[in-house]
Amino acid sequence: xxLEKVILPIxxxxxxxxxxxxxxxxxxxxxMQRGKGHIQNGKKGILRLVFSRTAFIVxxxxxxxxxxxxxxxxxQNYSTYYxxxxxxxxxxxxxxxxxKQGNPTGKLAWMIPVLVFPxxxxxxxxxxxxxxxxxxxxxxxxxxxxxxxxxxxxxEEVMKELESDSPxxxxxxxxxxxxxxxxxxxxxxxxxxxxxxxxxxEMKIQLEKAHHFIFLEYFIVEDGDMWGAILExxxxxxxxxVEVRFMYDGMCSLVLLPYKYPKKINAMGIQCKVFSPIKPxxxxxxxxxxxxxVLVIDGHTAFTGGINMADEYINSKERFGYxxxxxxxxxxEAVKSFTLMFLQMWNIDTKEADNYQKYLNIPxxxxxxxxxxxxxxxxxxxxDKENIGENVYLDILYTAKKYVHIMTPYLILDYEFxxxxxxxxxxxxxxxxxxxxxxxxxxxxxxxxxxxxELIGAGVSIYEYTPGFxxxxxxxxxxxxxxxxxxxxDYRSFYLHFECAAxxxxxxxxxxxxxxxxxxxAQCKKMEANEYQNLNIFFxxxxxxxxxxxxxx
Numbered sequence: 001x002x003l004e005k006v007i008l009p010i011x012x013x014x015x016x017x018x019x020x021x022x023x024x025x026x027x028x029x030x031x032m033q034r035g036k037g038h039i040q041n042g043k044k045g046i047l048r049l050v051f052s053r054t055a056f057i058v059x060x061x062x063x064x065x066x067x068x069x070x071x072x073x074x075x076q077n078y079s080t081y082y083x084x085x086x087x088x089x090x091x092x093x094x095x096x097x098x099x100k101q102g103n104p105t106g107k108l109a110w111m112i113p114v115l116v117f118p119x120x121x122x123x124x125x126x127x128x129x130x131x132x133x134x135x136x137x138x139x140x141x142x143x144x145x146x147x148x149x150x151x152x153x154x155x156e157e158v159m160k161e162l163e164s165d166s167p168x169x170x171x172x173x174x175x176x177x178x179x180x181x182x183x184x185x186x187x188x189x190x191x192x193x194x195x196x197x198x199x200x201x202e203m204k205i206q207l208e209k210a211h212h213f214i215f216l217e218y219f220i221v222e223d224g225d226m227w228g229a230i231l232e233x234x235x236x237x238x239x240x241x242v243e244v245r246f247m248y249d250g251m252c253s254l255v256l257l258p259y260k261y262p263k264k265i266n267a268m269g270i271q272c273k274v275f276s277p278i279k280p281x282x283x284x285x286x287x288x289x290x291x292x293x294v295l296v297i298d299g300h301t302a303f304t305g306g307i308n309m310a311d312e313y314i315n316s317k318e319r320f321g322y323x324x325x326x327x328x329x330x331x332x333e334a335v336k337s338f339t340l341m342f343l344q345m346w347n348i349d350t351k352e353a354d355n356y357q358k359y360l361n362i363p364x365x366x367x368x369x370x371x372x373x374x375x376x377x378x379x380x381x382x383x384d385k386e387n388i389g390e391n392v393y394l395d396i397l398y399t400a401k402k403y404v405h406i407m408t409p410y411l412i413l414d415y416e417f418x419x420x421x422x423x424x425x426x427x428x429x430x431x432x433x434x435x436x437x438x439x440x441x442x443x444x445x446x447x448x449x450x451x452x453x454e455l456i457g458a459g460v461s462i463y464e465y466t467p468g469f470x471x472x473x474x475x476x477x478x479x480x481x482x483x484x485x486x487x488x489x490d491y492r493s494f495y496l497h498f499e500c501a502a503x504x505x506x507x508x509x510x511x512x513x514x515x516x517x518x519x520x521x522a523q524c525k526k527m528e529a530n531e532y533q534n535l536n537i538f539f540x541x542x543x544x545x546x547x548x549x550x551x552x553x
Contacts (some may be wrong), residue, residue, distance in 0.1 A: 022328070076363065090118035093125055101385075105414045106551035116507035137288070137348060138383035144344045145181050147353070151360035152340050154183035161186075162374060162505075169374075169505050171482075172395045174380050176503075179386045182340075184376040188332035189367050190502070190509040192484070194516040196313035199303065199327040200226055206301050206329070207233045213243040213359060215296040215342045219486070221248045221310035222256045225316045227309045238269040246270050247346060248309075249290040250277040255308075266406020273346065288382045291486050291497035293327075294342055299362035302330045302338040304377070304500055305484050306409075306471045313471070320438040324520065326407070328484045328502060328509070330375060332365050337377035341500060344379075371509030380487065380499040389487040390494040390501060393475060394420050400477045403430035405517045407472040411435060411448035412550045418454065425459030434517070434524055436471075437464040444490070446543035447550055449532045456529040463524035473501070474518055482510040491551045 093114050097107050113121035154177050162184065163170040173184040193199040207214065207230070214237060221227055233243050246265060253259050253274060255304055265272035275290040295303040305327025311317035330338070339359050347354050380389035397404055397420040404424060411433065413421075425431045433455075439445035452462055473493075475483040485501020487493045504510055532540065 015094065026422070028163070028280055030233075065378075076303060086119045086122055087269065088112045088181070089122045093122055097125075103414050103416070103551065106491075108550040109549050112548065132315050132530050135383070138381070140348050141344060141381060141383070144347055145438055148340055148344065148356055148360070149181060151356060152181055152337060154185060155185070156199075158184065158186050158374075159216065166505070168399045172392065172503075173376060176388060176392070179501065180378050180380070180388050182337045182376065182378040184374050184503075184505075185332070185336075186374060187364065187367060188330060188334035188375040189327040189372055190375060190504060190507050192509045192512045192516065193327040193329060194512075196307045196325045196327075197315060199305065199307050199325075199329075200314045201231075201421070202329055203295065203303060204229065204233060206297050206303075209301075210237055210242050210297045212298045213296075214245070214298075215339065215346075216244075216246045216344050217248075217290065217292050217294040217345060218309050219249045219251075219291045219293060220256065220310050221252055222310040224311035224463050226314050228312050230309065234270055237269050244270045244473055245273075245342075245346060245496060247273045247275055247290075247342075250274050251289060254278050267370075273349075275348075287496055289492075289497050290345065291493065292345070292379070292500045294338055294500060296335060296339050296342055297354075299339050299359055300331060300365045301337055302335040302377070304338065304486065304502060306328075306473050306486060316501070319469070320436070323468060324407075324465060324470050324472060326472040326513075328473055328486055330377070330502060332367050332375075334375040334377055334502070336360055336362070337379075338500070341379040345498065373507040373510075375507060376503040376505075378501060378503065380497075380501075382496050382498065387494055389485075389499050389501065390414075390417065392483060392501070393417075393487070393489075396475055396477050396481055396483070397421060397429075397431075399422045400428040400429045402478050403432070404475065404477045405514065406433045406489070407470055407474040407517065407520065408429075408433065408489040409436055409440070409469065409473075410488045410493075411451055411492040412444065412547075413451060414494070414551070417489070418451070421455055421460055422458035425455075430461070431459070432461040432463065432521070434463050434465055434470055434520055435527075436469045437466040437525065438468045439474045440469055442539075443546055444543070445537065446539045447546045449535060449539075450543045450547050452527055452531045453529045456527065462527040463521060465520065465524050470520075474513060474517065476510060476514045479514065480506050480510060482507070482513045484513065495551070 036497055094111050097110055097114070100107070110121075110125055115121070159170065159173070159487070162173060177183050191202070214234065216234075234246070238244050248257075253261070258264075262272040262274055274381060293304055293306065293308060306325045307313045307327045312319040312323050315323050339345075339362075343354055343356060343359065359521060378388060378392070380387070394416065394459055435448065436445075439448075473483075473485055473487050475481070482504045483501050484504075485499065487499045487501050493499055532543070535543070
């Protein structure tokens, strides 16, 4: 599973630093002691990992896979009748896959293992197809959406104004509201935060102002400077009588936080939940992670964007060079949608009805500029078979008049998105993508490179951020549209993760987002169409193979 913090490729810069520390003679014994310390800490870290719950879970999963595979291999090798039967089953499944509603690239990724390995491929597909966990989650989310629908109705006056201003944006708004339940708002302000450091400082300021409740929902949380400072504020706020709810994704329990961490947080008076804890049992719904980053304060202030609760996001710890990320702070009526999406996720695993009115019927906030354009927060779910996150991006590409500028850490695209990018470029739209110069995952990096020739050949400009890693998920277009959120340009964000973002139209912060894009672009290197051919043969081959199976990764 793709996780932003599990696989840690070593960059040249980090190796150089470590080497200097360990062999420097000039600094004498100080460096020698530090070098030995690094080695000792590394050994202790390996021992902790080997005897950890993470290792136990991984071993149990491997054991289950072996138990599943061995009988299948025996059938394939020694029983002609069984093998013929599975071959017929494979043919039936291929016909089913072809006619099934869904992404054609994903269909191809399944058809190859089913046809090449009829026994194992067929059983694996059936195992994935008939998992009931995702169905149950979708049913529960639909129930919660029905219970909360009255709190998120589209203001008809706002819709009429938008219709007269831009019928195209009005149609997009209608789609998001009908399929996701999230309306578009006026009377809302946005502040763009172009770095993790700026978001961190703004979060602390706003958290100190909380009087009633604080909701936090994050994909990654790790002990350190950032989370330690936030937790200290939350602890004080609870003692002041503020209700605090904190939810993080279950992947953190594998490598970042102790398994019993919620007990520690609950003991402080903070309500804490883990979304979909990783369990030592084969189940595909564990692949649907909560990738959202949401903070809601008193129902009138919200944050979202790419920034998690870990020190690399504020560059107090270096990983992959400088970590470039972004966020937005929203105030006003649009915050209601973030409150709503948090409560829906929080209540997935509970039967008790929440007091939605307490958190959603918030008095209107007085804003300095209430007519500052439109804001549409929205969420995307992997279990409802509606790709809202991808479709909002596609709408921007197909309706652009001058430019579409994109920052994304990953570029693993389906056919529809390739067509949208190349079609926009071919009709004269300036389509520019900023990618990381130092990637966090070698496999995502080599797969992304396989798209360069086709995209650049069609007129798309691709740049790599030389100071380090781009983790921002940003779209800007035509000086009037922008999206900031958690949605990457890859299959996991489009099809497998719970995501969120905010769409802005004719909001003054669009200009600041575009300005930040241009300032970031000035620190980038332009890529050429032959960039993929410059990789060594191993990475070229790996990229081609992994691209085929990217929808299943």
